[in-house]
Amino acid sequence: MPKKTQPTLFSTDRLREVGINLFTACGAPPEEAEIVAEELVEASLMGLDSHGVMRYIWYTEQVLEGRIKPGAPIRVIRETATTAVVDCGFNFGPVSARRMVEIVAAKAKAADVACAVSRNCHHVGRLGSYVQALAEQDLIGFGTANSAKHGHWVVPWGGREGRLATNPLAYAVPTETQPVVLDMSTSMIAEGKIRLLMHKGEQLPAGSIQDAEGNPTTDPNAFYGPPRGTILPFGGPLGYKGFGLGLLVEILGGILSGVDSTVEQPNINGLCLIAINPEPFCGLSHFRRLMTKLSDYMTSTPPAPGYTEVLMPGALDFRTRRQRLADGVPVAEETWRQIVETARKVGVEIE
Amino acid sequence: MPKKTQPTLFSTDRLREVGINLFTACGAPPEEAEIVAEELVEASLMGLDSHGVMRYIWYTEQVLEGRIKPGAPIRVIRETATTAVVDCGFNFGPVSARRMVEIVAAKAKAADVACAVSRNCHHVGRLGSYVQALAEQDLIGFGTANSAKHGHWVVPWGGREGRLATNPLAYAVPTETQPVVLDMSTSMIAEGKIRLLMHKGEQLPAGSIQDAEGNPTTDPNAFYGPPRGTILPFGGPLGYKGFGLGLLVEILGGILSGVDSTVEQPNINGLCLIAINPEPFCGLSHFRRLMTKLSDYMTSTPPAPGYTEVLMPGALDFRTRRQRLADGVPVAEETWRQIVETARKVGVEIE
Numbered sequence: 022m023p024k025k026t027q028p029t030l031f032s033t034d035r036l037r038e039v040g041i042n043l044f045t046a047c048g049a050p051p052e053e054a055e056i057v058a059e060e061l062v063e064a065s066l067m068g069l070d071s072h073g074v075m076r077y078i079w080y081t082e083q084v085l086e087g088r089i090k091p092g093a094p095i096r097v098i099r100e101t102a103t104t105a106v107v108d109c110g111f112n113f114g115p116v117s118a119r120r121m122v123e124i125v126a127a128k129a130k131a132a133d134v135a136c137a138v139s140r141n142c143h144h145v146g147r148l149g150s151y152v153q154a155l156a157e158q159d160l161i162g163f164g165t166a167n168s169a170k171h172g173h174w175v176v177p178w179g180g181r182e183g184r185l186a187t188n189p190l191a192y193a194v195p196t197e198t199q200p201v202v203l204d205m206s207t208s209m210i211a212e213g214k215i216r217l218l219m220h221k222g223e224q225l226p227a228g229s230i231q232d233a234e235g236n237p238t239t240d241p242n243a244f245y246g247p248p249r250g251t252i253l254p255f256g257g258p259l260g261y262k263g264f265g266l267g268l269l270v271e272i273l274g275g276i277l278s279g280v281d282s283t284v285e286q287p288n289i290n291g292l293c294l295i296a297i298n299p300e301p302f303c304g305l306s307h308f309r310r311l312m313t314k315l316s317d318y319m320t321s322t323p324p325a326p327g328y329t330e331v332l333m334p335g336a337l338d339f340r341t342r343r344q345r346l347a348d349g350v351p352v353a354e355e356t357w358r359q360i361v362e363t364a365r366k367v368g369v370e371i372e
Numbered sequence: 373m374p375k376k377t378q379p380t381l382f383s384t385d386r387l388r389e390v391g392i393n394l395f396t397a398c399g400a401p402p403e404e405a406e407i408v409a410e411e412l413v414e415a416s417l418m419g420l421d422s423h424g425v426m427r428y429i430w431y432t433e434q435v436l437e438g439r440i441k442p443g444a445p446i447r448v449i450r451e452t453a454t455t456a457v458v459d460c461g462f463n464f465g466p467v468s469a470r471r472m473v474e475i476v477a478a479k480a481k482a483a484d485v486a487c488a489v490s491r492n493c494h495h496v497g498r499l500g501s502y503v504q505a506l507a508e509q510d511l512i513g514f515g516t517a518n519s520a521k522h523g524h525w526v527v528p529w530g531g532r533e534g535r536l537a538t539n540p541l542a543y544a545v546p547t548e549t550q551p552v553v554l555d556m557s558t559s560m561i562a563e564g565k566i567r568l569l570m571h572k573g574e575q576l577p578a579g580s581i582q583d584a585e586g587n588p589t590t591d592p593n594a595f596y597g598p599p600r601g602t603i604l605p606f607g608g609p610l611g612y613k614g615f616g617l618g619l620l621v622e623i624l625g626g627i628l629s630g631v632d633s634t635v636e637q638p639n640i641n642g643l644c645l646i647a648i649n650p651e652p653f654c655g656l657s658h659f660r661r662l663m664t665k666l667s668d669y670m671t672s673t674p675p676a677p678g679y680t681e682v683l684m685p686g687a688l689d690f691r692t693r694r695q696r697l698a699d700g701v702p703v704a705e706e707t708w709r710q711i712v713e714t715a716r717k718v719g720v721e722i723e
Binding site for chain 1: 450451452453454455457483484485486487489512527528529530531532533534535536543545552554556560577582585586587606607608609610612613615616617619620622623624627628629630631632633634646648650652653654655658659662663665666668669670671672673674675676677679681682683684685
């Protein structure tokens, strides 16, 4: 286990430049390399480090193993006015997901409600980014991302063996200012966070994982095993709700695209994006005004003992973003060492 | 506080007959009285007693107060091929919700994806019933129900004052056998359950509610006050997720219909139903087959220590339904006494 050390601060420009060089060296067309670097840096800026620039390492390895195919065409293979099945061809997940945002947004603008699902999609990164992009186009965005069987570390409620991934769901809604953005895993902890805490040499919050025998533990190493442990569904004593939500993510992200969740698949995530246009319901400007009022109403409650403020979903991430834009993005020393080492494999020297 | 006593078992036919007589005496056309009685008996059969025949009492009181308007027309006031805003005219909630199921199902069959929201809707009862009805028509159903300001007992994450109702969300998905049905409040406990436990003279699970000062308590009377306590959002230490989900329910059920959540409204619930037709994505029969495989995969894990089996969402409710159909539906003595007393007010004698 690496020693716990203080992270170094990097500028956004520097991190983006490293990413673009890295993914271009991987064979990505410049516009794709830019999208991937932007999405990962953005996740780091928002404080979601587990889906941020630390993924430079794994994405590059996946290209080298032929699992990510830079430049691969992304094609709509089935569609109606309101639906689309998108074959992502194992291009980078962020490139695929951004294309799916364009597809579902265009359909929702024309037909008011739309739903798109992926086939052959790699890791999309920060799910919240894509629903946020829908909200920035004045749509209500809802998204789910499942993972293929090799990522099934989360137990169904009451189970001992993993049957689902950490299956995040996200939504974003336009207001008159910054959108409301919820991006949550349906498990007690995301796999990326377990990895990050292991990198940092820290323990997990109690009630997050079980060891291979189904006993509770806080040791991230007991999760990675072998033998492999499992993650609990979100909700503690009401974990059947988290299981039910994780299952919804599986159904929308996987089953709806026609892919069997119960056998191994080559894809990483299965993405589902749903977009709803508020305009035909109550008019966009009225909707946005009501959303602003709703936000003010929520945050107007005095905090409970032990809390200092009440925030809307996503507000903390936008605050972290502003702070990191000003101060720099912290990257753990071990993570940076691995980025430099990985870059060398594709002929990129980072000094 | 009433003494804790053993409930009496009633047959479904008997309970339904009582309901039909009651609501007919309230002035409901026979077909509406039947729908309301059926929905409430069905909720009792499924084990959701807080939304079952105990609501005979309150629904009747609401008619007597002029808040429920039996026979009121239910009208689509705005619509496109995929969307509808439905003015329920304060007819019974179950009558309104069943009509909305018909509307959204017809649109989803024609246009693949559809969304309907309510205006002037009373209490819809068991939300899961309406998404289940969509699944029984081979659609994926998703539903949310918010409540007007007088029901805002749930705190935003970290707050001391209520800003949301217990805001349930539900979904249902067709399989080759019984549908998967999740119906969950986005709070630690539903208000109906607090009321039921108070009726039964029992304490609440720890971590469910706060007293008026924001301190934890398990006494249901501390919730009803005065001064009024609050309910915590679902999720314990990760309650920001439950808050985010409750907010989604508020946005879809309330804001999207153009109704301001922050001022008092005459409605009880604001219902949103979304229906997705699996056919254009991967073909219905393939989808149903994959859903059956997924269910088998989930329930195939050995249970963790302390659990005896792993069940799909809704499976326990369907089991309770079969058992209660055979054995009868338990109704608490105090609840029955109040039903008899309420019936007398509208001229119905229950012996």
